[in-house]
Structure formats: structure tokens, C-alpha cells
Amino acid sequence: MADRVDVRVGLLGYGLAGSAFHAPMVSVTPGLTLAAVVTANPKRADAVLDRYPGVAVVANVEDLLARGDIDLVVVATPNDTHVRFARLALESGADVVVDKPVAPTAREARELQRLADELGRIVTAYQNRRWDTDYLTLRDLLEAGTLGRVRRFESRFEGWRPQATGGWRESGDPALAGGVLYDLGAHLVDQAVQLFGPVASVYAEVDVRRPGVGADDDAFVALRHAGGVLSHLWMSKVAADAGPRMRVLGSDAAFLTYGLDPQEAALRGGGLPSDSGWGRHQDGRTASLVRGDVAEPVHLVPGDYGAFYAAVERAVRTRTSPPVTLEEAAYVLDVIAAARRSAAEGAVVAVTAASR
Helix, strand or coil, rough: CCCCCEEEEEEECCHHHHHHHHHHHHHHCEEEEEEEEECCCCCHHHHHHCCCCEEEEEEEHHHHHHCCCCEEEEEECCCEEEEEEEHHHHHHCCEEECCCCCCCCCCHHHHHHHHHHCCCCCCCEEEEEEEEEHHHHHHHHHEEEEEEEECEEEEEECEEECCCCCCCHHHCHHHHHCHHHHHHHHHHHHHCCCCCCCEEEEEEEEEEECCCCCCCEEEEEEHHHHCCCCCCCECEEECCCCCCCCEEEECCCCEECCCCCCCCHHHHCCEEEEECCCCCCCCCCCCEEECCCCCEEEEECCCCCCHHHHHHHHHHCCCCCCCCHHHHHHHHHHHHHHHHHHHHHCCEEEEECCCC
16 A cells, blocks of 8 residues: 555445445545446446445445455445455455444354454444433543442433334344344443443343334343443334433443434435534534532534544554454344343343354
8 A cells, every 4th residue: 555645445235334434534544546347236336426426336345356456345334244345355465344233143253353364354343322412421420430339320222213214224134233232232332331341241132113124123132241330222223212322320420412413414404524513513512511409511523434534544554453342242142142142042142252
């Protein structure tokens, strides 16, 4: 790459993940150039060329890798293709970003990391919710000791979609890694582990609520962290009334916040991090620090999804650790596997690492 100004990026897939999350962020990250997008869908191909004139559109992964000028491949395809495409990209000599969940199982994620190590390549998982406004705000409060000793962390990604859409995420095939436990749970578990450390045991309730849906669309997961904190995580597509986004109970105070980080909605609407007020709620909302009957506002740290790709660019150039390791992603899959066992058995299940 010494003879190139930018790291040249090839994006696999231009559905929601590719079009709303990856392509916009790659396109505005200094040091990265969106060089090519893989899609066989004519409407999506037109959309790529409309928004990113000059970017090559190719029909399949093999054609992308055959170009020989791609330094970084972003895998934003359906979950069951992540491992296969990531392997192909690594074997072609590229570094790789894989959307979450990286793989259906922790074992496959760790095998992917071993392959990257053998080839001297970098592979990372896209855990963008580490740069949500509420997560960043809570992290700062924890580092400052404002809440005292945290006893319980409650976190929710709840939505209202009472009718099935028929997409692959609603399939009950475990190989597809669909359902809310894989989709939303991958974020919620990752945030909990990053904030409060390893998990000793899991209790979970995982259900299918909507007719015509094969994969879970409503789940509750309780984590007992090795350090003593309890994390209660809700993920749902059938919550007609969403609870607090986060409610954190500490010995000195509680932290309370409502509503999703605004970056996803902004990206879906064509926004970019260069827009005024990026990462902030446009209604000026704040979080709350609560002590009994007394509540005081807490200004939210602006969200910053762009930090992920800035860190990826540095890692690729300097050959250093990426912003999210595959071991971290694999551990999240260990916890999800334990949650699936817990729900099936109706019991508390210890977290054990899949074959390393």
C-alpha cells in the first residue's frame, strides 16, 4: 500500500448494513476510499452509482477479489455468508471488517482469527454500538465513579413491528444466525461485557411471538458478571411500548436514558458525520442522574460511529490491533450460545468458551 494514498475498500453487499452503515462511513473517513461495491441487484447497483459516482459495481465476490487492488474488504452480507466471504478475502491478501454477528458460532469466529494470524492479515468485527451516545455517556460516568458500585445494568433494544416482513432474519434456521438474540443481542451483550467484564452465568427467555416467523423476535437475557454486576437485557420486535434504553442502578446514583442513539436514523436518511450536530439528539434530550426523588440532567456525549472506521484505517496502516478483536466477538457468541441453552433448558447456564 506504500504507493497508494488511501486504503482501497471493497464493500460486499448493499442492503441496509452496506448502504446505511458501511458505505457512508467509509466514504467520509480520511485515508479510506470506497473503491468497489458488490451487488447483483440492479436497483442497488443504480443506487450505488447515484450516491458514489466513480465507484465500481461488481456482481460477485470473486470478481471483486480478482481486481487485485482492494486492501480492505467489508463483509455486509447475510449472516450465513460472513465466514465464507471473510475467508476468501483474507486468502486474497486483504484485511477484513465483518458485520456482526461475525459467525453463527464462537468456534467459527476463532477459526477466522487463526486464519488471519497465519496470513498476517487484520480482521475485525463491526460493533458500532460501542460508539452510541448513551453508551459513551455511561462509560464516562463509570470511569468517574459517579454511580458508585453498580449493582444492576438494564439495557433494551425494543421496537414495534407486529407484522412479519419475510426476511432472512426471521428464518428459524440456526445456520442463518437470524432472530433478535443474534441481531440485537450481539450489541447488548457486547456493551454489557465491555462495561462490566466477563460473564459467569446466563438465564434467558427466548420466544417467537408473531405468526409466520421462525426465529426469535422477543428475548430477555440476564447475565451475572464475574465481578458481581447483574445485566438485564431486553430485545424485541413486538414491544408496543419501549422501556428505558438504559437504567443503571448504583450505590450512589442511578443513570436513566430513553430513546435510541440518533445516528442510525440519520444514516438511513442520507446523513453524514460531517452534518451539523452529528451524534446528538435533535430534540436536545438529556439523560438523568437520579438519587431517590432528585433527578438532574446529564448531557449526552455525542455518538461517533466514524470512530470505528478511523480506528480501522489506523490499524491497517500501522499493522496494529483493530478497534474490536474477533476474540471479543467470539466471546459474545459464547454468551449467546449459553443464552440459547438456558432458554431451551429453562435453567441458569454457565458460560464456557467454545473451542479455541
